[in-house]
Amino acid sequence: MAPSIIHLPNGQTLTVTPVFGGIRFKANDLNTHHNAFPPGWTIVINSEDEDDDAKHRLTSTHSDPDATPRAELPPSQERRPHLHRYRRPTLRNDHMFISSISNPSSHDFRPPTSPTRQIAMMLWATLWWYFHQPRPPPHLTTAASAQTPEEGRPKGEWRVHINREGIFKGKHLLPKLERMGIVATEDSTVGVDPGDGVTNAGMGWSHMFISQRTFWQLDPRIYLFTLTPTQSNSPYPSISPSPSRSGSPSRPSSNLSTTIDSSSNSAAAAQIGRSSTPPGPFTSSSHLPTFYPPPPTQYIFSPAGVRHPIRPKPPRQGEVVYTRWIPSLGQYLSFRVASLSKQPCAYSGPTSTVNPPPDSVLGPSTRESLRAGTTGGPSLSEPIIPTLRGLSLAPPQQTQQPGDNSNETCHMTDVELLHKWMNTPRVAHSWGETGPLSHQEAFLTSSLTSRHSFPLIGLFDGQPFGFFEIYWVKEDRLAPLLGGDGCSGDFDRGLHVLVGEQEFRGSHRVKVWLSALVHYAWLADLRTASVVLEPRVDNVKLKQYCEEVGFHKEREVSFPHKQSNLMRIRRETWTAPAL
Template structure:
């Protein structure tokens, strides 16, 4: 297996290469202040041959009676080196960890969280591999032609070996939601180190993509005497402070890239405390708005703040979503970009790679979000569906209204930091659409969308950002069970794109201003974002 590159959502890059007995995951840039990983780790990944379905069924019945004294069940499978994914016959464990020098980085405060982080990154690589055939051959379907066979769920098994052999490691990973088991009973074993109930742990692709990466990704803390930088995303400049010069952070930012407005939040993964940045949604508190009872909504991210980012291998670029800004200055991009994107506007060469340092491509200089919105809304193709064309003052009022809304917020989509489109994300319960629907969940979401930049149009990119927006909404609140769009009936392209992404048409809605297709997607019918 040739070395492969893994681009994690926080901009960290890993190299995966074969070594004796397994695969080695190595951080490409340990000198990066935001490097969240140890120097590397080794995994053992094997595949087992598929058993005849009748033999497999017999094995299931004999599991309890054929167990050894130590609780292990003898395997009759032939194990071989991993070459390509199988539907549910791959087995994985982490065999060893290579930690950086203790002189440079403090050890993680929670070894279990470090293990979870490495396992999550490994699974991120694994579930980017080519999808195996999903057809299931069972005693009932063995005579059914392959196109008509039932489909199974792609899983990988997590073995209780290597660093997972400790008596509390797998239980902790299970409580963190990273691994699961169908054996949900307490068990009868009395021994403290019994393996009963922990031998068949797995991770499904479906559940993996609904895990928020902020739960698992965190950073190592540099030692005080370490040559590596500390929490600031900008390098310290040598020299004594000048009392005549203000020391505000904004001045430092402007020195990096002048004339750009800087959001206050670096991104969803930045943490000066070097801890995971995930916060669970709050318990519901109900209020009334326009005679509608609904939960109090959490405040959206701040203007300019990136709340979703992910590298798209099929495009070779980072896709990100951030809140729109009313500033009249161009926005400084604070997220990772691909190496193919030009970054000629840095103030000075950097001694280390830092994907979080503000970078703006030349094509985005001189354009604020408001100017982009003015340009896009006056494109005849966009104006035909949105009807928000006119002078820039009109789009300014439109954007101000969107930023003041209590049940929705405006979003700019970017490819490698360059804006390509506009979105509005809303809670359905308080939206005017709710009175046209018979059943609305407290946490149902919806969104409007447009692509304004010609260079970023195309079926594949639409499929990617459409599924990415759905992915974000699942991650934002695990109580969200439905997501919907209501494109106008003559927007047949968008309706087809939605169906290709897993949406279904529930019915048509007659609004005062349009006839719309109600497109819906359910959480339990969703599998994976477009890669």
């Protein structure tokens, strides 16, 4: 296994390296203010196989009806597990635990307020790496299926076992992780051991696991947060990462005597001719997880008389709602809420190439604030001081060659993007929203003021490529066409999709962004049971793309303006987004 780099949704990167006895995870951005991880940790991961004799006995027992049933074999002939070092994922035979943690110096960072949350964060990042590995064959080999051809054998979920070893040996740690949803067990009994599995390791919490399907439905905001820098003698400034929130009061630092306020941040954004944007989904000036559970359900009636739950307010204009590294493309995919701003929306999320902005981008006061400190202190370009790029205040710098229009969309407002895309013949054939700039502005205004949907702009590495709408089915015009037989649940969602940029078309990219939109719907509300699309019946290609992602055609529905295929994907049949 060669060293590899993993990219987390919040822009952090980790280096994964095989070491003696395990695998080492090392944070690459410890010298930045918003590093989320300790310097590193080591896991032990093994795979369990049956030995050749056990496999032979399983086969012969199945073929000979007079043979001793497997459950009745004497102890000397029972299945003997054979552990070997991890080479590649197996469907259900991998076991792992965190064996050691390297904590950062207490001189620079405070100890975590909740060590359990820090361990959960490391376990989540480890599983992020594990479930990005090539998926093992899905077929199960059992006593009953030993003679069945492999393609005809039953299928099982891909899962990894979390052993009660290493740092997981504590009496209360695994129960806490189970309540946080990151591990599970099939044993739902209280158990008869008063020590809750401590005195008898075979009971209680010794058989924990997590499946691929469950992992991808865990919201990263539950687990990802940042370590808190110390307030004295620290090179890490205590400032707010968001231009809309001021930093908390703190004692002056000996290495940074001036803090950056929100006005200087806004000035920096204004100087580059872009609108300031709300913080991303992982931004937290308190260094705490940013996930909040949904409130209790309350019901109201829509203007059309449909009883439905009160919907949460959508994210703000320009706010990034989803970010994920796509290994097969080598790019970050993001979705942000569309905006009516007269300035291009600044993209502050991660990209595949991170280039700090030059000094010319920053205002004089901001530049001097960053450089202030002890005599001969570090400059802006040195890694010990975070740049505006690292603080998510400025967009990545685009270098455009003469005659190169690949970055043209980065300098357009969302209304201009819609005007360009909607007037493309290919898009106009499906959407029918051609017209002048004022028409697209009215279209976007209507979408932003809808009470049951909101618009999104899709981006690859910060470059806009498409327009999408995500809506609640219960209040949509689709709902009456589904009838009153429970075809639309209270929290079912639907999608409208549009790819405007020619260079971002293609079957693989469709699988990536379409499965990501479904993934976002699952994460946005755990009560969402299905997602639907209703492409026109003559859009055969989109129907095929939907089926490749996991949608199935439920039936056809007749709108006043079109005949559509009703494509649906259910949470219970969804496994993972396209990687």
